Amino acid sequence: MKIKTCLFLLFTFLLFSCSQKTPVIKSIDPKIGRMGEIVTLSGDNFGTSRDESYVTIAGVSPTNSSYFLWQDNLIIVRVPELGESGLVYVHTRGRKSNGVLFSNFANVPRPADGEELGLQPRITSITPQLGAPGSLIVITGNNFGISRENSLQVMSGVFFSWDFDSPSFNPFAVREPEFIEVSEIELGYESWSSRELRVRLPDGAVSGNMEIRTPHGISRPVFFDVSGKPGYKNFKDKRSYIVTYSVDIRVLDASRPNTLYLWIPKPITSPSQRNITLVSRNVEPFVENHRGVSLFKLDNLGTGANQSINLSFSVEVYAVESGVRPLSIRQENSPLSAIYTQATALIPSNNQQIRTTVNTITGREQNPYVKARAIYDWILTNINISSTPSPDFNISAAIEQKRTDSYGAALLYTTMARAAGIPCIPIAGVLIDRNGQTIRHYWTEVWIDGFGWLPVDPVMGAGTIPAADAGGTQSALQVPSGIVTERDLANYYFGNLDNQRIAFSRGELILPQRESRGRMVTQKQSYSLQNVWEEAVGGLESYSSLWGDITISGIYVQ
8 A cells, every 4th residue: 555655646746747847037027127126027837826936136035025926927026125137037846947137227337428538439329229139239429440440450349248047146246247249140240430330139148238349448338128039048057178179280392482371260259159268379370360260371391390280278168048939030131141041062052952852841831940940850850860970971962862970960951941041050060078078060050030049959959979980989978967868859959059069160161262372271071161271382392281189178067
């Protein structure tokens, strides 16, 4: 009898646990208020009664008497006397909602009135004062500079607030605000003049301060409200990596003059990969940063000479957690959509076989999110994604043979998405296993108007962890513990991403040839999708180059 009772209780507990859903905050009203005022949270899965559930605002929980109403989709609560702005979360039965920013009216910066002396930029107005990723924003003021580039070789920029979900947030500790710049890859800088800027709100921005940075200083911050998104995106589980790699050159036959150019990619900056910091290098670059790549110039190399370039960077990587409300998506004909639906030699989205296949998959569906998921599901169901790299890739062959590798799966998904009219880019980089070993890997990002970039990894979604080498040795990559199991990899890797990877390129990277007579060298299926890696000029008749593997010399979990 006792055994039956225990089994019944266990079954009841499991049934109850499985039925619990994560709370979701859809809106907060007001978004800017004073301490002691009443705010209303609208959303889903709060629970029909408060019981042990609670709300935190900037890490502070209101007293029991501060709650006026608690329903499954509505909470009314008084703001505690916390004194600072901060993220609002709903905590129910061990689950935590997405964060929504509440700003203390007393601390909200405002555009400055009156004239000011000095050369630092000054904001007088922002139109509109709220928006979603991709929204066009007009900023007026003065001292912006006639262009983003200037004689001091320092790029000016517009920066919006950025935040991450920290499980160890201490409300009594002061955490410096973080920012994200308007993105070049999102065509974010539409125009720049000394008195007016036209920019697009970058993916990853949250409500908070916006500021302009120039070589002459930083403007006073102004509050910008990020709202109207058809879903949420959170950055969490930060990991810091020390990344080291090298290029070794051996000259076999050379006469002067000669030059060898080396285009060496750096870890790219994105909303989920931040604070790229140089740790060490033994050679100074000719060009520090061109679209995320450093250009090194080696002049007058002699026969028998050996030259090495060693680089080391620290990189912060965050896991991405997102949720989209498809019915709230509004399609726009933005410049970004036009660029990232184009066909290229690498991404032949105008291929008739691809278009026919995509039309069969999507039918009359118009919602880009629904179409993106349908293509993803079709690839996982119909294409065998191998863990062994294939030296040659052909999209038509992949569809006909129903087989490809990590590189091919990412390009196939990108091509099919673009054929469906969905902006999509391929990402190249490395996966990092629990031993710190790296494996070349490729995935994608889909642009959803008003939401931003949605990560999509067909390879990991299919449960295929790429091989560490051509011999087929399996990697020791860990499935994100506590987040996903083998059974729901497909759902996790459509819209979410782990923090066990480093990206070196987003989209195709087309680099310019330095000299018309230069002999360019490319690399296939490398850790960056760039068209040129080396360029030999002049009397450099014969040489060898060894591009070392990406190695991880340090991993720090925070």
